[in-house]
Amino acid sequence: MKRAIFGWDKGILVFLVLTTIVGSFVTPYFANASNFSFVIQDIGEFMLMAIPMTFLIIAGEIDLSIGSTICLSSAALGYSYRQGIPFWLCLVIALVVGLLCGLINGILVTYFGLQSLAVTIGTLALYRGLCFVLLGNQPVNQMPLSYTDLGSNSIPHTFLPYVTILIFIFGAMGWIALHYSRLGRWTFAVGINVEAAKFSGIPVMRLKLALFAMTGLMAGVAGIVYTFRFASASPDGATGYELSVIASVLFGGVSIAGGVGTMWGVLAAVLELGVIRSVLQLINVSANTLLVVSGGLLLLSVAVPRAIEISRSRRKLVSIEKKG
């Protein structure tokens, strides 16, 4: 089973290169520094959130509240700023709020033993409601330009937006953690068979709590990125982000059943969805059709590996019968 998904990961990278090349030919507006900069900015928060979500889904859990957590971190940032707190401290507050949201999810799932799907649907609504409580319907704007410009501008002498730095740092950390550390091995073990993991001494509850906390903290980071990108904190920010992030993670070859996936597949998938969107928009495909395309790609990402797996096991059966 692992081999089939591994093939899909390589496939995503190939797909990414192909779409970029094809995109440069079908429209003159795609292959230039300014557009690449937009694409990266567009997917910045999704990249950051796909990293912890990969861990969670491989471990057999899920978090639907990340959009609301991003919004709440952003709202906390804005609310603190409005109260006159120095801006750098508001950023710290945003991170702390994100961490707390993740911890609450984690505690409800581990110590209270509730299903993560149900818990995070509830906290999705709860955290979103808190956004409105904090800000009312008054978004916070006019934040210090020296900070918010980081959300729009590129690193000097390059076309890369500042969020690329965060993507590299957290992407690298996530990749190393997932594939080369004990945390990663435990995550896979728990995803494949949680009972076996428990009996082999893996601290399952602490691990899951840590993963949810990590997700919350990254949502805080994404919340700061979001606030800078739109130079404002608004109570309806990041609506629906959780579904896009989960779709990207699944499209990257992570199995929803848990226990399977790679970090580079996910990162490539997020980038790929951004590139496809950019190319389709620039050849004037309508917004409605774009939705259909992303849905179709997601179905493919689930159906194709499964189809390969079935055909492989059939061929094995046939060859066994022949030998027998």
Next chain:
Amino acid sequence: MQKKLVRVAIAIVAVAGLVGTAATANAGATGIKGGLKIAIMPKAVNIGYFTAWNKGATKACKEIGARCTYLGPTTATGAAQVQFINQVIQQHYNVLVISAADQNAIVPALNKARAAGITIVTSDADVDPSAAASRVTAILPASSTRIGTAEVDWIAAATGEKGSIAVLSAAATAANQNAWIAAMGPYLTQKYPNMSWVGGTVDKSVFYGNDDATTSTQQFDAILAQYPKVAGIISPTTVGVLAAAQEKKAKSATVAITGLGLPSQMAPYITDGTVLKVGLWNPIDLGYVAVYAAAEAASGTFKGTTGSSFYAGNTKATKKTYTVTAGGITYLGDPFTFDKSNIATFAAIY
């Protein structure tokens, strides 16, 4: 000899007169660069109000010889609009006419568009006043106060000037709706002492339908559930007032409804008495005037400073001049009221 001279003089005067009028007639259509590439961006593409808005914009585009494209997101959020503003930049448009889905979130993207040389005019919904520099001017229907107070008058007429009122709005962050709602509060208290807000103050009586038909219907039901004795609901958004009218008819409710309604959508509900009256300005005009303002700004003949003016219309009969007021805002005029007497006429137009 003299007769000949006189005839020549008359001929010269006549020709000069013809050339003169021809020149002025051309000046009416010129002053605008030909072949401008204009992007028309609504809050969201699937809303009837904006289809009408685009009708006006397209008409203006044809008159000035520009190439126009209607594009925008499927959900009326700032984040979604930003992706399309990026598309406008990438595809090298000259002009962007936009109804801001979020008065703050799109500002960095608009500034980027401006830096890329794109002329920007907001129409129907403006950006935050602090970001006024990001666009040349804002074309708005009438002052927020007049729109808000007019809606209070309509609901008062429908409820017999008594009872408690709720508001079914669009998105919580929609600047135009919020400005109109802010004007409703003090006006109701001052002019209709026998009326009140369901939540005590107007701020506590607003429900948000997010310009989405399903959400608006759910919020309408929520109002009736939370305040069963509500006398009237004001919905200052075409999506909301339509959803409210449909749900009122479906549930056979007795609450009065009014708000900003598109005549073609509200006609059946006004004709059968579900709704007494609604009002709206003509979104076709908003789109039409905005394209002219933007095209003239892109051609360098209109600066957008307070007191400066521009024209819209390419024949002597249709040409009107508009002047920019404080904050870079250009107002079109007062809203119309639609009731049984005139709904059929207007439903055919938009």
